[in-house]
Amino acid sequence: MKNVMSNKTAIILYVLPSLLLVLFLIYIPIVLTGYYGLMDWSGVGQMKFIGLENYKKLVHDQLFWESTWHSVLLALFSVLSLIGYLIVSLLLASKLKGANLFRKIYIIPMLMSSVAIAQLWMKIFDPMNGLINSLLSMIGVKETPLWLADPQMALYSVFIPIVWQYAGFYIIIMYAALINVPQELIEAARIDGANAFQIAYKIKVPLISGVLKVLVILAVVGSLKYFDLIYVMTGGGPGHATEVIASYMYKEAFGKFNFGYGSAIGFGLLILSMGATWVIQKMLRVNQG
Amino acid sequence: MREANIANTEHRSPLRRIAIAILYAVLIAVALLQLYPLVWLFLLSLKTNQEVFGMSPFALPKSPRWENYINAWFDGGINQYFFNSVWYTIVAVVLTLILASFVTFALTRMEWKFKGAVLALFMIAYMIPLHSTLIPLFNIYNKINLIDNPISIILSYTTFNLPITIMILLGFYQSLPREIEEAAVMDGCSVHRIFFRITLPMTTPVLATTAIINMIYNWNEFVFVNTFISSEKWKTITVGVNNFVGQYLTDWGAIGATLVISILPILIVYLFLSDRIIEGLVAGSVKG
Numbered sequence: 001m002k003n004v005m006s007n008k009t010a011i012i013l014y015v016l017p018s019l020l021l022v023l024f025l026i027y028i029p030i031v032l033t034g035y036y037g038l039m040d041w042s043g044v045g046q047m048k049f050i051g052l053e054n055y056k057k058l059v060h061d062q063l064f065w066e067s068t069w070h071s072v073l074l075a076l077f078s079v080l081s082l083i084g085y086l087i088v089s090l091l092l093a094s095k096l097k098g099a100n101l102f103r104k105i106y107i108i109p110m111l112m113s114s115v116a117i118a119q120l121w122m123k124i125f126d127p128m129n130g131l132i133n134s135l136l137s138m139i140g141v142k143e144t145p146l147w148l149a150d151p152q153m154a155l156y157s158v159f160i161p162i163v164w165q166y167a168g169f170y171i172i173i174m175y176a177a178l179i180n181v182p183q184e185l186i187e188a189a190r191i192d193g194a195n196a197f198q199i200a201y202k203i204k205v206p207l208i209s210g211v212l213k214v215l216v217i218l219a220v221v222g223s224l225k226y227f228d229l230i231y232v233m234t235g236g237g238p239g240h241a242t243e244v245i246a247s248y249m250y251k252e253a254f255g256k257f258n259f260g261y262g263s264a265i266g267f268g269l270l271i272l273s274m275g276a277t278w279v280i281q282k283m284l285r286v287n288q289g
Numbered sequence: 290m291r292e293a294n295i296a297n298t299e300h301r302s303p304l305r306r307i308a309i310a311i312l313y314a315v316l317i318a319v320a321l322l323q324l325y326p327l328v329w330l331f332l333l334s335l336k337t338n339q340e341v342f343g344m345s346p347f348a349l350p351k352s353p354r355w356e357n358y359i360n361a362w363f364d365g366g367i368n369q370y371f372f373n374s375v376w377y378t379i380v381a382v383v384l385t386l387i388l389a390s391f392v393t394f395a396l397t398r399m400e401w402k403f404k405g406a407v408l409a410l411f412m413i414a415y416m417i418p419l420h421s422t423l424i425p426l427f428n429i430y431n432k433i434n435l436i437d438n439p440i441s442i443i444l445s446y447t448t449f450n451l452p453i454t455i456m457i458l459l460g461f462y463q464s465l466p467r468e469i470e471e472a473a474v475m476d477g478c479s480v481h482r483i484f485f486r487i488t489l490p491m492t493t494p495v496l497a498t499t500a501i502i503n504m505i506y507n508w509n510e511f512v513f514v515n516t517f518i519s520s521e522k523w524k525t526i527t528v529g530v531n532n533f534v535g536q537y538l539t540d541w542g543a544i545g546a547t548l549v550i551s552i553l554p555i556l557i558v559y560l561f562l563s564d565r566i567i568e569g570l571v572a573g574s575v576k577g
Contacts, residue, residue, distance in 0.1 A: 006400040010480045014391035014399075015407060018451055021388070025426060025448040026414045032425035043428070088319055091312050098316075104563045105320045107570070108327065111555045113509030113527045116548050119534050120330050123541065131329055134346045168323060169570060176571045196308075218574060225418035228511045232531055246420040253424050254516060263424050270421040277416060 030270065036263035043259040054264035063240060064265060067248040068272065070155055074162070074244065075223035075276075079216055081163050082170060086212070089174035090200050103175060106168030114165070114228035121161040122148065122233055148234055151241040158230050158242050165229070166222075170215055177208040213284040217277055224273050245269045334358070334545030341541045357546035361533070365543065367550055369522060370529030375554075377439060377525060378507040381446035382500050388447065389454040389499070390492065394484050396455075397462040398470065415452035423516060430517055441517045442525075446507045454499050457572050461495040462488075498569035501562055505555055526551045 037054050039047040058064055088106075092099050109117065124131040125147040133144040147157045181204050189199050205212070227246035230236065236243035236251065249269060253262025333341065335353035361367050395401070396408055426445070427436070435441040465488070473483050514528045524532070530551045534544050559566055 004474045004478070004480050004483075005398060007480045008401075011395050011399055011401050014395040014484075018388045018392045018455075019407065019410070021444070021448040022410060022414050022451060024429075025444065026417055026422060027410075029422035029425035029429065030417060032428070033421050036424060036428075088315070091315055094312065096309070096312065096316075102316050102320055103567065106323050107563075107567060108556070108559070109323055110570075111505055111509075111559055111566075112552045113511060115509075115511050115527045115531050116551050119530065119544065119548055120326060123333070123544070124326060124329070129342055129346060129541075131326070131346050138345075164323070164326070167319070169574070172567055173571050173574055214574070221416070221418075225420055227420055232511075246418070249420060250423070250512075254427075259424055259428075266421040266424055269418055273418045273421075274416065 033263045033266045033270065036260055037267045039260040039263075041260040042257045043253070044257075047260070050260070054261050055267075057261065058264045058268055063243065064245075064248065064268065066240060067236075067243040067245050068268075070242065071224050071226065071244045071246075071272075073155065074159060074226055075220045077159050078162070078166075078219040078223045081167075082212070082215060082219060085167060085170040086174055086205070088167075089171045089178060090204065092171065092175050093178035093204075094196075099175075103168075103172055106171050108168065109165050110169045112165075115232050117161055117165050118229045118232035121164075125157060149238060151238050154234060154238060154241045158233055161229060161233075162226070170219075173211065173215060174208065177211040178204055181207050213280075216284065217280050220276050220280060221273050224276060225269060245272070330545055330548060332545075333541055334549045336542050336545070338540060338542065354542055357542040358550065361543050361546040361550060365533045365547060366521065367526065367529060367533065367547055370524055370526040371550065373439070373523060374508055374525040374527070377442050377446065378504055381443045381450070381507050382503045384443070384447045385450045385454050385503055386496055386500060389451055389458055390489060390496070391484075392451075393455055393458040393462050394488055397459065398467075398488065399480070411452045411455050415456065419449055420512070423512065427516055436517055437519050437523060439518075439523055442513055442523075445513045445517070446510065450503050450506060453573050454503060457499050457502070457569060458492070458495060460572060461492060465491055497562075498565045498572075501558060501566050502569040502573060504558070505566070508555055 036047075038049060038051060040050045040053070041047040092102055112120075125133075127133055127144065127146050127149065130147075132147070136144045145153055148154050150157075185203055185207070186199055189203055194202070225246055226244055227250065230242055230244055231247050231250065234242040236247045240248075245265065246269060249262050249265040252258045252265060329346065332350060333346075334357055335350040335355070337350075337354055340348070340350055362371075392407075392411070396404055430436050430438075430441045435444075469487055469491075470483055473487055478487075509527055510525070511527050511531075514525045515531075518524055518528070521529075530547050533547050
């Protein structure tokens, strides 16, 4: 057994290709991002070493912090919407007929590309013929909002399709955890006279807290690196009203050809994502493993 | 089931019924919110511009304009994008599944020193935001002449899907019985034979799940194609749709038809395999 299953050539053959791919296309690029951040570089031609200049600039860059703030707002918003998702999943897990069908319907938006969702919601938000404003004028609202075109509203407008897109994803994961809560505990509580709210609040939610903590991390990290939908819907605009870290990085690098500074932003994004994961894990004392 | 019985027999009070009605009302409202935008998109795809701009957005099209689809498919160049997406997706899914199966087999079945470290490398890779790798990746591909080349897309899809695929496979491999493999070793089977003839076939169910999850990710991917590909002939449907919409900003019917075409393959697969997809999403996320 031992000889066959510790065949060195086989191990190398099985592990090395994947390991090389991950090293060359994920780990080395991550190191390079930090390194390019030290350069003045337009993507073509010579790199010029400028030390920590880009990083100094980043720390004092109003636009970077504004973008970061938008990403943080999105993270807060996503974590708050988890409460809504939790309520729906608790209802879904109350063993009613048709729960499976609802679950299947809820996940459908998650199957679409962010690009398709962005295009669809741009039409839904259209001030003249869009779904929402037509609905609003039907119920008598005279001054319908401009949504994505209004700098005050644009950021919150892009949050709506994001909540829509991920609702089903979070609901099915919470649901899967909830239906695994042992029936005995629930019945014992019911015999003791607990009502549905008490059972949900005191038994079901604490029992799935492990999953909920993982979902908080997913929501925060996912929000910090959020890109596709916002980039397609608004391109970060109007002005920079919906700029997030990843869109700012992308525009600096591939729009303005500031590859050095773009890399510094990319490195900032990495630090923020990893840092947020670490902090949340510490705060919630998540034992992953 | 037991709880449902309690609900039906012991608590038939009017209050209980109202509670259940409210519960259903909320669940149905959420379902409508999730579905109606898609129904609206489908109706939009069958309308003329006059119908879109002149009538209520809730109105049905007078006579469905299926030619919107034909126009999008041929004139919009969607057919080229569509087939690019199909083959990038298939090649990357097959590569990811093979490579991930190899790694998972080595991690769960074989004896070697750096197992823990290698597993950690894949797990950490899952946490790294891909946007932070984008500029160096662009530079690396540029240096080896893979910019505007489908190979860069397939390599990226394969690599970035490996961590999650390995994580889903890992749980399944750990639950597989070892007896058959042990018996095969006794009989003098080589490790390759054990992997290909015994272990791999036993993982077919989870391979199907991971294949679909990978397919969804690849089909919908945007930023790699948008960054690494510049020629129209190599673009995928996700990026193609975005460009198409940019060009035909005012023809809402054509835009609707294009978007429907772009989501249709996934929806069709989902129709048949929804349970597997949901299983995979749950498995993949909770382990992350």
